[in-house]
Amino acid sequence: MITVQQAVSIIKSSVKQVKTEYIDAINSNSRVLASEIKAIIDSPPFDMSSMDGYAIKAKKNNFTDHYKVSSEIFAGDNKKVNISYNEAIRVFTGSRIPKGTNRVIIQENCKEINKSEIIVNYNKKDDLFIRKKGQDFKKGSQLLKKFHRINPRDIGLLVSSGVKKVLVYKKPKIAILATGNELISINKKINESQIYASSIFMLKEFINYTNSYCTKLKIIKDDQKEIINTIKNLKNVDLIITTGGVSVGKKDLVKKSLESLGMQTKFWKVKVRPGKPILFGTLKNIPFFGLPGNPVSSYVCFIVFVLEAIKKLSPATQLLIKKSKAYPLKKIANNSFRETYFRGKFYIKNSTKFVNIFDNQDSSFMKTLSLSNCLVKINANKTVCPHDLIEIIELSNGI
DSSP states (O other), rough: OOHHHHEEEEEEEEOOOOOOOEEEEEGGGBBSSSSOOEEESSSSSSSEEEESSEEEEOTTOOOOSSEEEEEEEEEEOOOOOOTTTTTEEETTTTOOOTTOOEEEGGGOEEEEEEETTEEEOTTSSSSEEOOOOTTTTTTTTTEOOOTTTTTTTHHHHHHHHOOOOOEOOOOOOEEEEETTTEEOTTSSSSOOOEEEEEHHHHHHHHHHHHTTEEEEEEEEOOOOOOOOHHHTTOOOSSEEESSSSSSSSSSOOOOHHHHHTTTTEEEESSSESOOOOOEEEEEEEEEEEEESSSHHHHHHIIIIHHHHHHHHSSOOSOOSSEEEEEEEEOEEEEEESSEEEEEEEEEEEEEEEEEOOOOOOOOOHHHHHHHHHHEEEETTTEOOOOOOOOOEOOTTOOO
C-alpha cells in the first residue's frame, strides 16, 4: 500500500494534457489559455473625450475664457476636424478628439453665449478629460498569460483589444459510472434494499466546476459482462471514473473487469482514510479512477487524487482548491496508519483561523459532509493539540 504523496506523483506522471483548439473569444469564459494573448489594437484606439463638453486649443501664455464653437463631434463620428487656437469643438463622451486639442472643458464649466460662442471657467490644474490613445494598453502588449483561466472580465478585455479567437485547451471529457445492484437513480421509485446513487451526481457537479464535460453518467449492475461492455462502448473520453466495486468483496468486479480490457494498474489501495480501496490505472492511455462506493470516500478521493489528474489534463494557474492552516479547538487523534481527512468547520476570530471536526466521521454520512466547510488533514499515527497548526482544505467555490 502506497502513501498519498506517492499516489499523487504516479497520477501526475501518468496523465497527459488534452489537445488545444481555437474558439471565439466571446465564448471563451472559464477556458484555459494555451498561449499568451497580445493586444491587436491600441486601447483607446484614438484620443477620445472622457466627458461631455468642449474640446479647446488654448495658448499656454495667452489665457482667454471666450471660445468660438466651430463644429461638433459625436461618439462614433469618423470625421476629421481641424482646431485652431481659441477655438472650441463640441464633443461628447467617446468622441474622437481633434488633433491639437489641449483639453476638454466639461459642459458644467461652460456657458453658452450663442450657438457659436461660449465662455469657459477652468483651472489649469483641472483634469484634461482626454483619454490618450493606448493609455489602457498598446498594440502588441501582453494582456493574458498562458494557463490563465478566462473570466467574464477577461472577455471584455479581449473584445476591446480586437482579439477574435483564442487558443485554449480542450475541455476534458469525463465519464462517470456507478456500480452496485443496490443503486438507483433519483428519478426512480426506491424499493427496500436500494439506495440512491448520490456519488455520481455529486461528482458530475465537481466535473462541471473544473471546466470539464461529463459526457457519460450511468448506473450499472455488479455484473462483469455489463461493466466490460459499458467501458468498451465509451467513446472520445479523456478520463473514466467509477464508484464502487473496488474493494475485496465478492461483487467488487471493477478491477478485474478493467484489467481484462487491458488496463495497466498503476496502484490499488492507498494509505488514506476514507478512501483506501482507490484504484488508478490507464486504459489505452486514458486515465482511470475506481473510487470507493461510499459518498464521502468518493468525495475525498476526488479532491485528493482526481483533481490532480484534471489539473494535468487541462492546466490552469488558478487553484481549484484552497489549502490553509488552522488551530484545532480540541485534541484530534489519528490512530490509523493512514493519512486521514476529517470533515470539519473552520472560522476566523481576531485574524486567527480555528477548526473543529464533527464527532461522527462515518464515510457514508452525507449530512456532516454537507455541513462541513473544510477537510482537516491529520498525518498517520499523529495526535494534534490546540496549539498545533494543522492543514485544512477549504471547501468553497463549488467544491
